[in-house]
Every structure is written in C-alpha cells, then in structure tokens.
Amino acid sequence: MNILVIEDEEALSEFILLELMHEGYNVTPAYDGRKGLELALEKNWDVILLDLMLPKLNGIEVCRRLKAVKDIPIIMITARDSIMDRVLGLDIGADDYIPKPFAIEELLARIRVIIRRQEKLKNLPEMTLSFKDLELNIESRLLKKGEHLIELTKKEYDLLFLFMKNINRVLTREIILENIWDYHADIETNVVDVYVMHLRGKLEANDKEGYIQTIRGMGYVMRE
Template sequence: MKEKILLIEDEVKISRFVELELKYEGYEVEVAFDGRKGLEMAKETDASLVILDIMLPKMNGIEVLRRLREVSDIPVILLTARDQTMDKVMGLDMGAEDYMTKPFEIEELLARIRVILKRKVKLGANKHDTLNVGKLSLDELTFEAKYDGELIQLTKKEFDLLKCLIQNRNLVLNRDQILEKVWGYSYYGDTNVVDVYIRYLRSKIDDKYKVKLIHTVRGVGYTIKDE
C-alpha cells in the first residue's frame, strides 16, 4: 500500500513540481492550496505525513500546525522562507518534525521524508501501550494522559515532555538533555523553553491533583519520582 502525503502549498508551480516528484517516488499525494482547506484535510486524512508551507492564504502555516496538534500527531515538515527564523522556532516548538528552507533541493526533501517515515514505523513497532507513575498514566497510542482515571488536556509538546520524564523516572535530566530528547537536534531556541513547559505540566498535574511528581534538582535539572 502506498504511503500518502498531504501537501499544503499555495504556490502552484512549487506545488505541482513537488506533487509530481512525490508521485514519481511512489507516494500518493493530496494537495491543498490554502491554510483553511489544508487544516480541514489534515484533520480528516489518513496520510502518513504533511508538508506544510508557512506563508499561506486564509490561515498561515503556523496556525494550521497549532490547531492540527490539538487533534493529531501526524508528522509535519514545514516549508519556510530563508528569513523566517522565528517561524522555524515556533514550528518546532509546536511539534513540527523538520523544516526545509526555500529554495530547496527536491532530493533533500525526499530524503527527509524517508527518514521521518522510517522513524515513525520504528516508533510504532517499539511503542508500549501505556506508561505509568503512581496514578498517572500515558497512553502512547491515543496520546492521552490521565491521573486517577481523569483525562488531562495536554498539547503534543507537553505530552512528549511528560513521556520523556516518565521514561527516565528517578533520573535527573538537565535542560540540554531534555531539549535533545523532546525538541530534537534541530531546535535553535532558548533552553528556558524547558522551564516554561515544566511549569505548564506542574499546573496541570502537581498543582491540580496536589501531588509532588515533577521535582527540580537545583543547578542540575528535572526528574519525575515514583510516588
């Protein structure tokens, strides 16, 4: 069965060129030419990956990604202009797997697609159904977090950070280690983003349920300890 890719790109020449190259490589391709339509298609598609331009009419790519991450974990590659550094950082923060800067070589895009799809298959094969610490549970298949059976509303990045801490329970991870594991090698932002997301998790778990789950080791980093 062919892997399907959703391409959201408003520049017709680029869109047609990429579409033809993807089809030549054996992929099935769906195409949207504006952000609003692209978001609708992304929420409903059974595609394996989304290629998403940032500069789109009706809804920009960053907003498309933000809304998509509320309901889906589908891998996303961003297409950005050369001077859109902040958009790259925001996109990676919101859960994009990678980005390509225009103009780009089609061979590099195809290579990155292959890497992401192989990684997705490997993760799926190795994935456990749930991770547990005390009354906290994470379902890696449905991306649901629960405390004592009650659903916790987490963003994709919050979920990934919590999963990282649980997988390394009782070990102290410094900010650089967390950035590498959660945000990836291509993250160019400030390490303070870790502190921000730790606060988000504490407000949704520790503070709400009156537990001391996420611990700060001053001068080192963060850890989750068994209750």
C-alpha cells in the same frame, strides 16, 4: 507513504512535489489553507508539510483545527524564524519546524525521522506508565491524575513519556532535544524549558516541582 504539501508558493510547491515523488512518496498539493485543511481531513496522511503564511486560512489555524481531531505528523515550513514563531507552531501540535530557505536533503531527512518515529509507535504494545498518582496510557495517549483526565498536546505527551520512561535519570536539555525534536540546529535549548513549564502547569498546582524536578546546571528529572 502519502504526503500532503500545503504551500502557496507554486514554484516551491512544485519543487518539493518533484523531489518527494522522486523518493517514491505519493504527494498531493494544496495552495491555500482552506483547501489544505479540507484535504487533510479527508484521509490519513503519513506526513503533512504545512506553510505558516497561507491565503484564506493561515498555517497556525490549519494546524490547530487539524490536531483537534487527528494526530497526523506536521512539519511547518515558513520564512518566519523567530523563537516565538517556532514555539507557537510546536505548541499547537506541529511535530517539526523548518525555516526557508532549506536544503531539500534536510527536509527529506526530517520526513524520514518522523516516519520512523511513527513506525516505532505503531509497534509499541499496549501499556501504562505510572508515577505517583499519574497513569499514562501509551496506546490511547491519555493521562490520568488520580481520577481526572489531563489533556496534553503532542509535544507535552512526548516529553512526559520520556520522563516516565526514565524515572530517576537526570535528562539534560540536549538529551530531551535529541529525543523529542531530534536536536535540529534551529531548535534552541530554551524551548525545552518552555515545554517543561507548560507540562508542570498541567500536572502541578502553583508550578511546584512535585513531579518534574530541576537539577541546576544539568536538566530535569522525575525522581521517586
């Protein structure tokens, strides 16, 4: 497994590298955003660990540019821990978010979760999920509404996939967190509401509940 670590704090970067190498991963470091983006685009990484505050090019911009052309799992590492920082990082395509300081055991666990998730996706047969006039292709990760393509971020895709695999089943915020974010303690349930709102905005005119319905006091459902 190949992991790219983009972190400008050399002591922390060295610590992470040694721990990951001890676990058997092939690890490459980068100490600024521009070099990190260059390395990220050069090869297919299994996971990228990306600091938010980087010289030359910040982590948000690195993530944005990278996700525009490649779907590589990204775990953002940062000392900033506000809800808006988390939502921003996740909204532009980061797969997970871990604030400093963190225990190395937690970071390793999150890496294992992402790698397991990627392996499951590789083993999925080509198929299309349908609901009303929506068609979601699992292999290409493309969504069609009628004859129109709708662009989704990774988290929006994951959320829609979860709903379309569970038609008529009410999904609580806790179930959604567990499936999309693995219910880490630093991810709060209102993140789910933000993503449902974003997804509705792309699927439905005027944010009506024609596709994703709110079940008060419980959660959300796609219901036939």
